[in-house]
Amino acid sequence: MTEEKNAHIIHITGHNPHRKLIVVGGMHGNEINGVEAIKRLIPQLEKVLDKTNGTIYFLKGNLQALQTGERFIEQDLNRLWLEDNIQKPVGQVADFKALHTLHDLIVNDICQGKFEQCSFLDLHTFSAQSGIFAIPACNQKSIDFAKSFGVPFIEKLSESLPGTALSYFGRLGMTSVVFEGGTHRSAEATDNLEAGLWHSLAYLGFIKPDLPQVVKSRSHLEKISESLPHHLELIYRHKLNDYHRFKMNDGYFNFKPVKKAENLAVQNQSVIKSPESGFMLMPLYQKKGSDGFFIVKEK
Numbered sequence: 001m002t003e004e005k006n007a008h009i010i011h012i013t014g015h016n017p018h019r020k021l022i023v024v025g026g027m028h029g030n031e032i033n034g035v036e037a038i039k040r041l042i043p044q045l046e047k048v049l050d051k052t053n054g055t056i057y058f059l060k061g062n063l064q065a066l067q068t069g070e071r072f073i074e075q076d077l078n079r080l081w082l083e084d085n086i087q088k089p090v091g092q093v094a095d096f097k098a099l100h101t102l103h104d105l106i107v108n109d110i111c112q113g114k115f116e117q118c119s120f121l122d123l124h125t126f127s128a129q130s131g132i133f134a135i136p137a138c139n140q141k142s143i144d145f146a147k148s149f150g151v152p153f154i155e156k157l158s159e160s161l162p163g164t165a166l167s168y169f170g171r172l173g174m175t176s177v178v179f180e181g182g183t184h185r186s187a188e189a190t191d192n193l194e195a196g197l198w199h200s201l202a203y204l205g206f207i208k209p210d211l212p213q214v215v216k217s218r219s220h221l222e223k224i225s226e227s228l229p230h231h232l233e234l235i236y237r238h239k240l241n242d243y244h245r246f247k248m249n250d251g252y253f254n255f256k257p258v259k260k261a262e263n264l265a266v267q268n269q270s271v272i273k274s275p276e277s278g279f280m281l282m283p284l285y286q287k288k289g290s291d292g293f294f295i296v297k298e299k
């Protein structure tokens with residue numbers, strides 16, 4: 001393993017080569033909760049994991065952005081997972097270096113072409129004030145996994161976001177899910193992401209489902225999402241070419257109902273209205289981003 005790859009590895013555990021799980025925290029450098037949840041889980045996991053069940057790889061995403069606490073350095077790592085970018089030689093841009101190192105580590109070293117045996121779980125947080133949800137890649141195994149968390153899960157979102165690791169690994173045939181645990185840097189987000197990890201490890205067959213941590217985590221996820229809609233699909237993405245010119249109106253949060261033609265934001269001095277009625281998702285309240293907001297509706 002090269003030094004570059006080693007720097008991404010938080011921990012590897014288990015020794016069954018036929019079933020693998022890759023967990024990434026900090027694909028966005030300002031989202032430290034994923035790395036925190038992983039670090040909190042590991043010592044407890046080591047006590048209950050039957051190492052013959054599979055191998056689990058806990059990784060860090062955008063290393064340099066994690067160090068500076070920014071979402072990305074020059075380009076959003078979670079919009080770079082496109083064949084063109086992967087084929088290009090490594091430049092000096094930190095986000096591209098992270099892409100190439102992670103790609104080589106996951107695709108070649110870990111999965112070794114056997115993608116159907118591999119699952120990918122990408123831990124994220126968001127800038128809005130509340131909510132929790134899962135996003136599956138576009139294959140049935142991923143949809144089943146996302147649904148299993150018991151929190152809102154959103155179909156058709158991965159297809160509308162080009163260049164996510166989620167979609168890239170889903171297309172390779174992996175079970176691939178993003179788990180969005182809460183507001184950036186909140187204590188709740190780390191708790192929620194850790195609960196999601198316990199659930200995932202049991203759902204994917206790495207640990208026993210009757211472990212106290214799993215039972216507690218599943219009831220926690222159920223409780224915090226009981227008032228939220230559960231099965232949703234994307235109906236609109238407000239893509240941004242220049243996030244400097246976008247200002248979301250105050251007061252929006254995940255799953256807040258919105259009406260068609262409601263004023264949502266201001267962009268280039270023009271009012272942005274909702275094109276449809278539905279629920280707000282991921283309104284942008286941070287400096288950097290490639291999407292202003294999404295509208296989802298119940299399926």
Ligand SMILES: [Zn+2]
Binds near residue numbers: 027028
């Ligand atoms: Zn993120």
